[in-house]
Amino acid sequence: MQNITVLSGGMGGARFLQGLLHGITRGLLPGVAPDAVVTVVANTADDLWIHGLKVCPDLDTVMYTLGDGIDLERGWGRREETWSVKDELATYGVEPTWFGLGDRDIATHLVRTQMLDAGYPLSQVTEALCRRWLTPVHGDAVRLLPMSDDRVETHVAIADAAAPSGRRVVHFQEYWVRLRAEVPAEAVVVVGLDEATPGPGVIDAITDADLVVLPPSNPVVSVGTILGVPRVREALVATQAPVVGLSPIVGGSHVRGMANQLLSSLGVEVSAAGVGLHYGARANGGVLDAWLVDQVDAAEVERVAAAGLACRAVPLMMTDVDATAAMAAAAVDLAREQTRG
Numbered sequence: 001m002q003n004i005t006v007l008s009g010g011m012g013g014a015r016f017l018q019g020l021l022h023g024i025t026r027g028l029l030p031g032v033a034p035d036a037v038v039t040v041v042a043n044t045a046d047d048l049w050i051h052g053l054k055v056c057p058d059l060d061t062v063m064y065t066l067g068d069g070i071d072l073e074r075g076w077g078r079r080e081e082t083w084s085v086k087d088e089l090a091t092y093g094v095e096p097t098w099f100g101l102g103d104r105d106i107a108t109h110l111v112r113t114q115m116l117d118a119g120y121p122l123s124q125v126t127e128a129l130c131r132r133w134l135t136p137v138h139g140d141a142v143r144l145l146p147m148s149d150d151r152v153e154t155h156v157a158i159a160d161a162a163a164p165s166g167r168r169v170v171h172f173q174e175y176w177v178r179l180r181a182e183v184p185a186e187a188v189v190v191v192g193l194d195e196a197t198p199g200p201g202v203i204d205a206i207t208d209a210d211l212v213v214l215p216p217s218n219p220v221v222s223v224g225t226i227l228g229v230p231r232v233r234e235a236l237v238a239t240q241a242p243v244v245g246l247s248p249i250v251g252g253s254h255v256r257g258m259a260n261q262l263l264s265s266l267g268v269e270v271s272a273a274g275v276g277l278h279y280g281a282r283a284n285g286g287v288l289d290a291w292l293v294d295q296v297d298a299a300e301v302e303r304v305a306a307a308g309l310a311c312r313a314v315p316l317m318m319t320d321v322d323a324t325a326a327m328a329a330a331a332v333d334l335a336r337e338q339t340r341g
């Protein structure tokens with residue numbers, strides 16, 4: 001395998017990618033060339049404009065993680081960050097105060113916003129930012145592509161007794177960061193998704209891949225939004241490459257984040273099997289050939305297999321880069337079995 005394409009959100013996707021790249025360079029992945037190229041199609045529906053800056057949380061989490069600049073403990077933003085600008089803005093009384101922009105991080109958003117203002121599309125801006133972060137570490141072995149250059153934004157409808165309609169719609173970041181996903185999500189609305197065009201290279205990356213991976217990213221607001229970009233789902237259905245996914249749900253709950261709340265709002269069972277069946281088997285109108293669940297969910301393998309998906313239970317906790325590389329190896333292994341057919 002020479003070309004691997006991964007549809008990624010932020011933290012879960014980025015950690016998986018770290019393990020995948022580790023596995024490739026150490027020769028730990030059966031049948032994967034040591035100079036294989038990984039193309040990351042990243043979710044941009046979390047993006048927001050704040051204090052006049054364009055912020056792309058998932059693109060930046062992938063970029064900082066793979067470029068060795070991430071704050072590992074937080075899982076987002078820059079290591080050795082300071083917060084002077086945030087404090088100054090709060091002292092001015094500038095809203096919103098709930099979204100944390102660190103001083104180092106702000107430089108990234110300034111560069112991005114200036115380039116966008118100058119007329120460059122997000123894909124080219126991302127390429128420029130990656131020349132600092134990815135090229136020195138990975139050379140040409142990793143490409144980071146926004147799912148779309150168009151503005152797409154996930155909004156969440158929540159109950160609000162004070163509103164005339166009884167509900168209120170907030171940006172996904174407000175739901176997650178300010179409200180901490182503690183209020184029930186009644187619906188997820190992805191504004192602009194239906195009209196979005198796939199970013200340059202996105203469809204080809206799926207069509208020309210030797211393997212497509214859905215990492216353990218959020219199935220609703222990360223992978224779900226990428227799949228919702230017109231033509232992306234069709235490209236997955238049509239590609240010659242095997243498509244394999246890894247469950248972000250372990251033992252009936254997300255490992256980190258808010259997948260539980262959002263899956264429930266869609267009426268999807270919060271379990272490893274539930275998410276696998278939600279993606280569905282390509283043979284039955286879905287997008288996957290194979291699905292990995294954690295070993296604690298081994299009892300669900302049979303149910304997934306009955307739906308036409310090759311399924312295996314392996315350790316899926318990304319505790320360190322070796323454990324994560326082993327997950328990537330298991331994904332490659334199961335995918336290769338599908339190709340042999």
Ligand code: GDP
Pocket residue numbers: 008009010011012013014058061216217218219221222223246247248249250253254255256257258259316317318319
């Ligand atoms: P976000 O954009 O930062 O929310 O990141 P992603 O969408 O890429 O990933 C979030 C998902 O990663 C959550 O649903 C978590 O359950 C999942 N996740 C985080 N850590 C792990 C882990 O160690 N193992 C597994 N299987 N899933 C994980």
Ligand code: CA
Pocket residue numbers: 009010011043046057058221222
């Ligand atoms: Ca995200």
